[in-house]
Amino acid sequence: MRVAIAGAGLAGLSCAKYLTDMGYTPIVLERRDVLGGKVAAWKDEDGDWYETGLHIFFGAYPNMLQLFKELDIEDRLQWKEHTMIFNQPDQPGTYSRFDFPDIPAPVNGIVAILRNNDMLTWPEKIRFGLGLIPAMIQGQNYVEQMDKYSFSEWLKQQNVPPRVETEVFIAMSKALNFIGPEEISSTVILTALNRFLQEKNGSKMAFLDGSPTERLCQPLVDYITERGGQVRLNAPIQEFLVDESGCVEGFLIPGRNGAPEEVLTADVYVSAMPVDPLKLMLPKPWQELDYFKQLQGLEGVPVINVHLWFDRKLTDIDHLLFSRSPLLSVYADMSNTCKEYANPDRSMLELVLAPAADWIGNSDADIVAATMAELEKLFPQHFPSPAKLLKYHVVKTPRSVYKATPGRQACRPSQKTPIPNFYLSGDYTMQRYLASMEGAVLSGKLTAQAIQQDLRTSQVP
């Protein structure tokens, strides 16, 4: 049983991995010459890695952690102290921490919040705690209903003082979806808070020990190919060929460098492409179906990942930092956090610039200049001098994860489609995690399960 999968991001690779476990033969076709999609990374001429995004793994990622276990690469996750660290714009050069003690949830989270007195006052914490009561009592059902409100609207309705938003939730909202609380759906923030508060190690963070392409995607490819599957790079799907009944007959791969075009046929087909290119590739007959029409409500959000190499150490913090800067989101000194990027003498900062809509069209030099200006505020002890910028890389993703504004939950499709031999995978498809690595891995697993289920009940022709 051959399954053709378009896209070698985490969703496509996870789908292929679980299909091989079920005894099927996946053939993954990737448009680019690099694995990983939004976790893709490249080596520059000096041998330094740069990435599509600064990626954090959370304790609340059960499917991802299970996958690491199944691939026997758990030692590649570098777990950090259980804390969240924020820059303090009012006191440049200083940090405020939420330290989670080693006691059961939710008490560890509550203690972390109560012990932090830099960012919120006691009345603000109490008001916010009271605001969360409906989410705690009614659980995920309530969280899903709140998709109609932005997080700013939700905070107002719960009478939470505006400073709670500016102090904490601009940073959290930008970290989760690269947009501010006035745009993000309440469901996104409340889902994350739920996981972080309900699971003892939910908010514990890990960095991979090297580039995701080599350290996570390659072991997936090895696993798939050792079991008879294939993963082909430079194999862009140009068209889903469909028959009169609307079923897929093949994936059309255009000819390149003198090679003829190819029609790849299989028993079952999966799109693990992002939602934006998928929408452009829907065959005409499918466009009339409500299932595919809902995809028009989903669109990738722009984000920029900036890498800066310095001639000296700027910080010895071995963790993710929430910058709380209007320009930047989270960042880390990768020379401390990641084994393969380690350097005892020089810092390499990897910073996420978000919201990025106003910056995505700018030159790399402009983006770096603006980032450096922000760093002067965060590290007044190092800038404008003496720290010297040695080199930089800027990676722009004009359409990254889907923009999780209010109402998007209703647009997220199931992995099973109305087309009997065609399925969807991807972080944007419906699964209980947000658009994230965990969501992508889970979606791939759900797609494999849906295919197996349908084959068992013979729904696939």
Ligand SMILES: Cc1cc2nc3c(=O)[nH]c(=O)nc-3n(C[C@H](O)[C@H](O)[C@H](O)COP(=O)(O)OP(=O)(O)OC[C@H]3O[C@@H](n4cnc5c(N)ncnc54)[C@H](O)[C@@H]3O)c2cc1C
């Ligand atoms: C800057 C940034 C930071 C992030 N930080 C985090 C984080 O800290 N933690 C976290 O959990 N998540 C994070 N994410 C989100 C995470 O990277 C994504 O949710 C996840 O990787 C998406 O996986 P996917 O397989 O669904 O999609 P993708 O990774 O987009 O994979 C889709 C693949 O399909 C391929 N494709 C497209 N068109 C075609 C075609 N025509 N033919 C064949 N192939 C095609 C693409 O090239 C791509 O490889 C971050 C994302 C970014 C951009």
